[in-house]
Amino acid sequence: MTNVLTIAGLHSGYGPISVLHDISLTVSEGEITAIVGANGAGKSTLLLTLTGHVPPTQGSIKFLGKEIAGQPAHLAAPLGISMVPEGGRLFPFMTVQENLQLGAYHPAARQRLRETMEEMESFFPILAQRRTQNAGSLSGGERTMLAIARAMMARPRLLLLDEPSLGLAPVMVERVISLIDNLAKKKKLTVLLVEQRVAEALELCHNAYIMEHGRIVKSGTGIALAKDPQIQRAYLGLTD
Ligand code: ATP
Numbered sequence: 001m002t003n004v005l006t007i008a009g010l011h012s013g014y015g016p017i018s019v020l021h022d023i024s025l026t027v028s029e030g031e032i033t034a035i036v037g038a039n040g041a042g043k044s045t046l047l048l049t050l051t052g053h054v055p056p057t058q059g060s061i062k063f064l065g066k067e068i069a070g071q072p073a074h075l076a077a078p079l080g081i082s083m084v085p086e087g088g089r090l091f092p093f094m095t096v097q098e099n100l101q102l103g104a105y106h107p108a109a110r111q112r113l114r115e116t117m118e119e120m121e122s123f124f125p126i127l128a129q130r131r132t133q134n135a136g137s138l139s140g141g142e143r144t145m146l147a148i149a150r151a152m153m154a155r156p157r158l159l160l161l162d163e164p165s166l167g168l169a170p171v172m173v174e175r176v177i178s179l180i181d182n183l184a185k186k187k188k189l190t191v192l193l194v195e196q197r198v199a200e201a202l203e204l205c206h207n208a209y210i211m212e213h214g215r216i217v218k219s220g221t222g223i224a225l226a227k228d229p230q231i232q233r234a235y236l237g238l239t240d
Contacts, residue, residue, distance in 0.1 A: 002029040003062075004158050004190045005050075010059030010069070012049040018057070019045045021214045027158070032184055032191040034201040034222065036235070037211035043194040044086055046211070047160050050192075051076045051083050063158065078106040082156035086163050088147030092136025096127055096146055099135050103153030112155065120149040123183060141172040145179065152183070159184075161193045165200065173197065177204050198235040202226040210235075 005027035013019040019042045027033045035043050048054040050061060052073035061069040063079060076083070082103075090099050100120060104113045121128035124145045130138060135146060144164055151159060164180065165173040177200050184191050195201035202208055202222040210218040210231065218225065225231050 001031075003027065004029045004064060005192065006060075006062040007050075008060045008062075010046075010049065010056055010061060012045060012054050012056040014045075014054065019214050020049065020056075023059070023214075023216055025209050025216060025219070027190060027192050028206070029190050030184075030188055031206040032181070032193060032204055034193045034195055034205035034208040035211055036195050036198045036201050036208055039196060041211040042214040043196075043211055044162055045214075047083060047162050047192070047194055050160060051081060077154045077156070078108065080155075080157035081160065082151040082154045082158070083160040084147045084151045084162060084164060086166060088143050090135040090143060090147060090150070093134055095132050095134055096138070097131045099146055099150050100127070100153050103150035104155075106154060109154045113153070116153050116155060120152055123186070124149050124179075140168050141175060144168065144172075144176050148180070148183070152187070156189070158190045158192065161191065163194055163196060165195060165197045173200060180204065198231070199226070202231075 003026045008024045010023040056069045104110050205222040208222050209216045
């Protein structure tokens with residue numbers, strides 16, 4: 001199976017503060033890969049380093065075989081990497097449609113704006129209903145859907161999702177997780193998902209990496225990790 005993303009020996013951080021230590025992982029084409037771990041483990045920093053918002057201090061990031069470590073953030077979307085940032089970062093005083101249009105800002109995506117917008121509105125019918133409403137007036141679940149759809153407007157090969165479940169009611173978490181699953185299957189997308197909700201992420205993904213204090217401490221299939229007694233004790237609230 002082709003690796004869309006191959007990270008080797010990656011270190012990064014914020015100035016003198018080092019956060020990621022020797023991260024190595026792969027993301028296979030057409031699969032959902034999850035990075036799970038507690039608050040502050042470094043998951044968002046990893047995504048920000050992949051997109052070029054945080055510069056790596058060491059190591060390699062290969063996207064479709066091309067070295068991209070340290071490249072400027074504005075090149076990520078044209079290359080095929082789109083991110084749904086933590087909290088969605090929508091433009092609350094712009095309409096749903098305007099938020100979607102902004103997702104298609106690079107030239108290749110802009111050429112196919114109408115077609116992609118139709119695809120997204122048919123995949124998320126609620127966004128078509130809310131087309132002229134301001135993003136700030138949407139419910140939490142609708143905002144998450146809009147943030148995902150906006151990232152999809154760039155027509156990515158690799159979709160990065162930073163805690164899409166954040167702040168959602170449990171029933172909405174289930175719904176968003178199943179939408180991500182359907183979207184990945186329907187669009188043959190490769191997804192790298194960062195989550196604190198370990199049980200849900202392990203159920204959704206093919207492979208997962210457990211991150212603690214900026215290091216990968218364990219990896220495996222979602223199914224195997226969900227059955228691992230150490231993971232069950234540390235992350236799933238289960239005891240022997
Ligand atoms: P969360 O789920 O809370 O977002 P996370 O696993 O995504 O957690 P990060 O946000 O990557 O973790 O944070 C990892 C570490 O980096 C934390 O100790 C955090 O305080 C630190 N950190 C994050 N952003 C910055 C920043 N801009 N400047 C300095 N340190 C930062």
